Amino acid sequence: EVQLVESGGGLVQxxxxxxxxxxxxxxxxxxxxxxxxxxxxxxxxxxxxxIRSKAYGGTTEYAASVKGRFTISRDDSKSIAYLQMNSLKxxxxxxxxxxxxxxxxxxxxxxxxxxxxxxxxxxxVTVSS
Amino acid sequence: QSALxxxxxxxxxxxxSITISCTGTSSDVGGYNYVSWYxxxxxxxxxxxxxxxSNRPSGVSxxxxxxxxxxxxxxxxSGLQAxxxxxxxxxxxxxxxxxxxxxxxxxxxxx
Numbered sequence: 435e436v437q438l439v440e441s442g443g444g445l446v447q448x449x450x451x452x453x454x455x456x457x458x459x460x461x462x463x464x465x466x467x468x469x470x471x472x473x474x475x476x477x478x479x480x481x482x483x484x485i486r487s488k489a490y491g492g493t494t495e496y497a498a499s500v501k502g503r504f505t506i507s508r509d510d511s512k513s514i515a516y517l518q519m520n521s522l523k524x525x526x527x528x529x530x531x532x533x534x535x536x537x538x539x540x541x542x543x544x545x546x547x548x549x550x551x552x553x554x555x556x557x558x559v560t561v562s563s
Numbered sequence: 564q565s566a567l568x569x570x571x572x573x574x575x576x577x578x579x580s581i582t583i584s585c586t587g588t589s590s591d592v593g594g595y596n597y598v599s600w601y602x603x604x605x606x607x608x609x610x611x612x613x614x615x616x617s618n619r620p621s622g623v624s625x626x627x628x629x630x631x632x633x634x635x636x637x638x639x640x641s642g643l644q645a646x647x648x649x650x651x652x653x654x655x656x657x658x659x660x661x662x663x664x665x666x667x668x669x670x671x672x673x674x
């Protein structure tokens with residue numbers, strides 16, 4: 435059974451940092467791209483970013499709203515994906531979900547996920563003074 | 564404001580069919596067959612219901628179907644059941660730097 439478990443959320447002051455973890459089980463973690471998707475309280479879903487599998491270069495892409503502040507990494511030996519969040523803003527307050535991705539589109543030498551087939555239960559990040 | 568436009572709410576009675584629309588542009592919905600639909604019950608994580616416009620993952624009921632015409636994708640739920648009451652989100656790959664855009668979500672009420 436595929437399982438994704440996020441951890442590391444909590445209350446943090448604006449301008450500070452936080453690192454989320456996503457521990458995976460039930461599948462060969464290294465074979466999959468992984469994304470982070472967030473949901474502000476009472477709002478819709480927003481893609482944050484993703485990391486490709488090593489087979490696709492292990493590179494990352496980010497939404498404009500977090501680019502330069504957030505960094506996604508992975509440790510395939512531990513089956514964990516990370517989201518390092520720096521310079522946090524109040525508008526980053528949300529439930530953060532990690533997802534396993536299906537790579538469905540390749541163009542110009544890069545491949546991209548086109549759906550999220552499994553989601554973790556989410557972890558709440560509250561940015562407030 | 565979300566990149567994809569969905570109705571805020573739809574409703575139907577048990578046994579009926581409903582359709583939720585998702586309107587984008589030629590840079591996302593209209594340009595690629597990479598529309599997905601997610602179901603989210605209150606306090607729970609989203610669940611993939613449809614991918615690549617009309618494909619159902621294993622285990623998803625065949626009462627759920629997807630289609631697309633031009634810049635608008637649609638999710639149809641037939642034989643409505645009480646357990647279908649949830650929020651539904653569409654998403655699409657986009658050629659913009661955002662890479663993925665979501666709709667604002669549609670609350671389905673089963674009367």
